[in-house]
Structures are given as C-alpha cells and as structure tokens.
Amino acid sequence: MEGEVKIQGSKNSILPILAACIICKDECIIHNCPNISDVHITKKILEYLGCKTEFENNVFVVNSKNISKNDIPDNLMRKMRSSIIFMGALVSSLGSACLSLPGGCELGPRPIDIHIDSFRQMGLKINERHGKLKCDCGSGLIGCNIAFSFPSVGATENLILASVLAKGTTILTNAAKEPEIIDLIHFLNKCGADIKYSHNGTIIIEGVERLHGTEYTVIPDRIAAITYMAAVASTSGSVVIKNIVEDNISSVIPIFEEAGCIINPIDKCSLKIDAPARLYCNRLIRTMPYPGFPTDAQAPIMAMTTTADGTSVFVENIFSNRYKHVGELLRLGADIKVEDKVAIVEGVKRLSGAKVNAMDLRGAAALIVAGLSAEGTTEISGLEYLDRGYEKIEETLCKVGAYVKRVE
Numbered sequence: 001m002e003g004e005v006k007i008q009g010s011k012n013s014i015l016p017i018l019a020a021c022i023i024c025k026d027e028c029i030i031h032n033c034p035n036i037s038d039v040h041i042t043k044k045i046l047e048y049l050g051c052k053t054e055f056e057n058n059v060f061v062v063n064s065k066n067i068s069k070n071d072i073p074d075n076l077m078r079k080m081r082s083s084i085i086f087m088g089a090l091v092s093s094l095g096s097a098c099l100s101l102p103g104g105c106e107l108g109p110r111p112i113d114i115h116i117d118s119f120r121q122m123g124l125k126i127n128e129r130h131g132k133l134k135c136d137c138g139s140g141l142i143g144c145n146i147a148f149s150f151p152s153v154g155a156t157e158n159l160i161l162a163s164v165l166a167k168g169t170t171i172l173t174n175a176a177k178e179p180e181i182i183d184l185i186h187f188l189n190k191c192g193a194d195i196k197y198s199h200n201g202t203i204i205i206e207g208v209e210r211l212h213g214t215e216y217t218v219i220p221d222r223i224a225a226i227t228y229m230a231a232v233a234s235t236s237g238s239v240v241i242k243n244i245v246e247d248n249i250s251s252v253i254p255i256f257e258e259a260g261c262i263i264n265p266i267d268k269c270s271l272k273i274d275a276p277a278r279l280y281c282n283r284l285i286r287t288m289p290y291p292g293f294p295t296d297a298q299a300p301i302m303a304m305t306t307t308a309d310g311t312s313v314f315v316e317n318i319f320s321n322r323y324k325h326v327g328e329l330l331r332l333g334a335d336i337k338v339e340d341k342v343a344i345v346e347g348v349k350r351l352s353g354a355k356v357n358a359m360d361l362r363g364a365a366a367l368i369v370a371g372l373s374a375e376g377t378t379e380i381s382g383l384e385y386l387d388r389g390y391e392k393i394e395e396t397l398c399k400v401g402a403y404v405k406r407v408e
C-alpha cells in the first residue's frame with residue numbers, strides 16, 4: 001500500500017457531543033462528523049426527541065429548541081451502547097428521562113452500575129422496572145463529589161452531561177481521561193459550561209444557568225488511525241496518515257516501532273509509516289484505560305501480529321469477551337491460543353484467504369487487516385458492525401492500492 005489516508009472524525013467523540021446538543025436548546029453545528037451508522041442512529045434519536053437535524057458532507061446541524069420528548073424507544077436504545085449517554089443529557093435538558101437498557105457490540109457484560117450509582121449521588125431518582133429506567137430529578141440535580149470505582153468512559157461522559165446545569169460544584173475523581181472525554185469538555189465549555197480537568201483524572205464542573213449553541217470540530221478518530229496503520233504494517237506498505245493527533249496515539253506508536261515499522265512525524269497532524277518486509281512480534285500488549293493501550297485497538301493490532309516473526313502476547317483488561325475475532329483469524333490460518341484474558345499469537349509466514357464473519361466493530365476491522373495480507377481472497381460478512389464505526393473504509397483502502405470490494 002502506498003499513498004495517503006485521511007482519518008475520519010472520531011466516533012467516540014461525536015456520539016456524546018450530539019447527545020450534549022440537546023442541553024443547549026439551540027442550534028449546534030458540528031464539523032468533521034463521520035458518516036457512520038452510529039451517527040445515523042443518533043440522528044434518529046435526536047429527531048424522535050423533537051430536534052431538527054441535517055447531516056451532509058460531514059457537517060451535522062442540530063437544533064434542539066423544540067425538544068419535547070424525554071423517552072427513547074426500545075428499538076433505538078438497543079442499536080448502540082452509547083445511547084445510554086442520552087440519560088445524562090435528557091436529565092439536564094428536561095429534568096427527567098425514560099430509557100430502556102442499551103445495546104451495542106457484545107463484548108461481555110456491560111453493566112451500567114457506575115452510571116446509576118453516580119446519578120443517584122446527585123439526587124436523581126431512578127426506578128428500574130421491566131428493563132426500563134425511569135429517571136426524575138425533582139427540583140434539580142445537586143453537585144457533589146463522586147469517586148468512580150473504575151474510570152468508565154460512558155459513566156464519566158454521562159456524569160459530565162448531568163452536572164453541567166446542576167446546582168453547585170460536581171467533582172469527579174478517578175474519571176476517564178480518554179481524548180474523547182476532553183473533546184466533550186471542550187465542546188461543552190464552548191457552549192458556556194464551566195468544566196476544568198486535570199491529567200490525574202479529576203474533573204470539576206461548576207453548574208451554570210444554561211448552555212447556548214456553538215460551532216465545533218470533533219477530533220480525528222484515533223482508533224481508525226491505528227486500524228489503517230495496522231493495515232499498512234501488515235502489507236509492508238508505506239503510507240502517510242493525515243488528520244491525526246499524534247499525542248492521542250502515543251501509546252500505540254511504540255508497538256509499531258517494536259514490530260519494525262519506521263514512523264516519521266510529518267507535521268502536527270500527519271505521520272508516515274514505513275513497514276518492513278516482515279514484522280517482528282510484539283512481546284506484550286496489555287489493554288488499559290487511557291493513556292494505556294486502547295482496548296479498541298487490540299483486535300486490529302492482533303491481526304497485524306498474526307504474520308509477524310515470533311510470539312506476541314495480548315492481555316485484555318477492559319472487556320471480558322473481546323476475543324471473538326480470534327476464531328475467525330484461525331480460519332485464515334493464524335495460530336492463536338486464548339486463555340481467559342490472555343491471547344498468545346505465534347506468527348505464521350502467511351495467512352490464506354477464507355470466508356469469515358465479523359461479530360463486533362473492531363473485530364470486523366481486524367478481519368480487514370488480516371484479509372489484506374492473506375494469500376487469495378477473503379470474504380467478510382457482518383459488515384453492519386464495520387459500518388458502525390468506519391466511514392468508507394473500502395474506498396480509503398483502494399486509494400492506497402488495496403483491492404477491497406463491497407458486494408451485496
């Protein structure tokens with residue numbers, strides 16, 4: 001592969017930012033919005049709630065002046081995990097919410113106990129019955145100190161959304177520090193919120209009277225960047241990756257370097273990756289909350305190591321069922337053993353194309369990475385998972401010399 005790849009806007013930033021728009025009760029214009037199915041589901045939720053929306057050329061416009069409903073239908077809630085983010089946003093916007101439990105990729109049990117416990121500390125009354133959550137904040141939420149037992153990304157976002165208009169000060173400790181959290185904070189501050197954060201995981205939110213609309217550009221998608229880099233690495237390619245924030249992928253750069261790739265920053269927002277004829281193995285990759293190695297990058301990077309020289313070891317610390325791609329990689333000729341949290345990849349000389357089935361979003365990306373380096377044709381089904389998070393991945397890969405075709 002050779003040429004340039006421009007990275008799309010971040011999926012995990014845009015989803016909470018679009019939910020946050022309903023607190024503004026005004027018009028928000030969001031640039032660099034990726035054209036992915038999760039954004040289209042969010043658009044449907046916003047329209048159901050009474051917002052006006054437009055989405056064209058990666059610009060999303062939301063007008064939430066006439067938001068009228070406080071519930072989200074079960075069929076929309078089930079379509080993606082991040083629909084739970086509407087809980088904090090609705091409570092801030094309307095003082096109440098009625099949601100069913102969220103869906104999304106099956107990565108093991110994904111409870112929302114941290115969200116619920118923290119909301120309750122702010123005075124939110126939550127009634128859980130028949131799979132529905134009925135929430136009411138009475139005369140308003142009250143700022144308080146919340147120490148998370150784990151830095152959950154979704155719970156941190158939900159509590160930020162719930163506390164922007166709360167009475168007084170909310171202090172979140174052991175909060176998630178992912179770049180997408182910081183992006184949400186920057187967006188809300190641009191809308192008039194008063195949120196400060198520090199790199200030790202403390203976020204201080206002073207409740208304000210109201211938010212107003214704004215224009216904002218979301219950050220590039222770091223996981224898409226890592227996925228394309230893994231594709232380049234496993235095909236001995238030489239590609240410029242544009243529209244990145246290098247700091248946001250700094251925990252993954254050493255993984256590519258250990259594998260023998262040469263990474264050269266070009267400017268503030270692009271780098272060049274040159275891969276060797278055969279990659280070296282990666283000794284140990286452990287997924288951790290940010291700034292550690294991201295769990296979302298585990299599958300595409302594992303696909304890259306399947307043909308590396310030597311043994312690579314992965315430890316998945318964030319989700320309990322995030323090795324579903326392994327069975328499919330085995331069909332392509334990979335040699336991987338999994339025990340509990342640990343996966344051991346013995347690099348093979350070559351993968352060979354086969355029919356495989358994606359079972360989650362990043363697993364789908366892993367199958368593309370593996371299929372690109374495999375001898376012969378790989379046929380991947382389950383593209384609905386891929387489309388949740390990657391904008392026109394086949395077009396992007398074809399532009400740098402891959403042969404990827406979508407068939408009905």
Ligand code: UD1
Pocket residue numbers: 011012015081082109110111112113114115116150151152153154155180295296318319320
């Ligand atoms: C977000 C990301 C997802 C990423 C994950 C971890 C979005 C839309 N999704 O998901 O791509 O893989 O962060 O970086 O931004 N947990 C609990 N109780 C809770 C909440 C979480 O036990 O109340 C557990 C989860 O089951 C999981 C771990 O904490 O094992 C991490 O979850 P969390 O950080 O909340 O991830 P999500 O927000 O779901």
